[in-house]
Amino acid sequence: MYKLKMYEDDRYNPAYNVDVNELDELDKEKTANKLERSADLNFVRCKKELKKEITKKNGETVTVSKWVNYDLYGSLGFGHKIRHAITGFKTEHLVGSSDEDLYFVVSDARGLTGTQTQLTLYFDSPEQYERHCYVTVPNVVKESWGERNREALKALNDE
Numbered sequence: 001m002y003k004l005k006m007y008e009d010d011r012y013n014p015a016y017n018v019d020v021n022e023l024d025e026l027d028k029e030k031t032a033n034k035l036e037r038s039a040d041l042n043f044v045r046c047k048k049e050l051k052k053e054i055t056k057k058n059g060e061t062v063t064v065s066k067w068v069n070y071d072l073y074g075s076l077g078f079g080h081k082i083r084h085a086i087t088g089f090k091t092e093h094l095v096g097s098s099d100e101d102l103y104f105v106v107s108d109a110r111g112l113t114g115t116q117t118q119l120t121l122y123f124d125s126p127e128q129y130e131r132h133c134y135v136t137v138p139n140v141v142k143e144s145w146g147e148r149n150r151e152a153l154k155a156l157n158d159e
Contacts, residue, residue, distance in 0.1 A: 040073070040088075042073060042074035042075065042076065042083070042119065043071065043072070043073055043074075043088070044071070044072045044073075044074070044119065045069060045070075045071050045072075046069065046070050046071070046072060046133070047067060047068070047069050048067070048068055048070070048133075048134055049065050049066070049067050050065065050066050050067075050068055050134060051063055051064070051065045052064050052065075052066075068134060070132055070133060070134070071086075072085050072086075072119070072121055072133075073085055073086070073087070073088035073121075074119040074120055074121055075095050075120050075121070075122055076095065077095060077096075078095055078096040079094060079095065079096060080094065080095050081093070081094060081095070082094065082095055082099065082100070082103060082122045083122065084122060084123075084124075085106070085121035085122055085123050085129075085132070086123070086128070086132055095120070098152065098155070099152070099156075100122075101148045101149060101151065101152035102149065102152050102153065102156070103122040103123060103124065104122070104123040104124065104125050104126045104128070104129055104145055104149075105120065105121070105122055105123075106120070106121040106123065106129055107119070107120050107121070108120075108121065125145075125149075126141065126142045126145055127142075
């Protein structure tokens with residue numbers, strides 16, 4: 001008689017479109033990334049409660065809340081490379097130089113990220129900061145940054 005091959009015997013998992021042996025490697029990589037982030041003093045995982053008021057069909061208003069997590073990478077001090085707040089990628093631009101005007105800079109001195117020290121964050125734009133951190137930036141701040149950013153881009157292109 002022959003043995004019926006069971007799904008568990010198959011090393012291919014169609015849900016992931018990879019071999020089970022490769023999944024082990026992916027898990028190892030994820031674990032390594034987690035360990036690397038935990039050793040990074042300028043990496044912070046933030047948690048924020050989002051609240052939204054919903055009106056039911058009967059006219060009753062109910063507040064619904066949802067917790068969201070997001071990651072942030074801070075940059076080191078003066079003279080170090082600027083680190084993108086979302087990706088953690090270190091750019092060729094330096095903290096404290098005129099290149100800072102290419103970025104929307106947020107300084108968390110109030111400890112909103114849960115750290116004891118000041119965390120300086122560099123985003124591509126105020127809108128990117130709003131989307132990633134679930135906040136609203138006043139239009140006056142956006143306009144002011146836009147003017148500085150345009151001048152910095154013009155100076156960069158003139159070089």
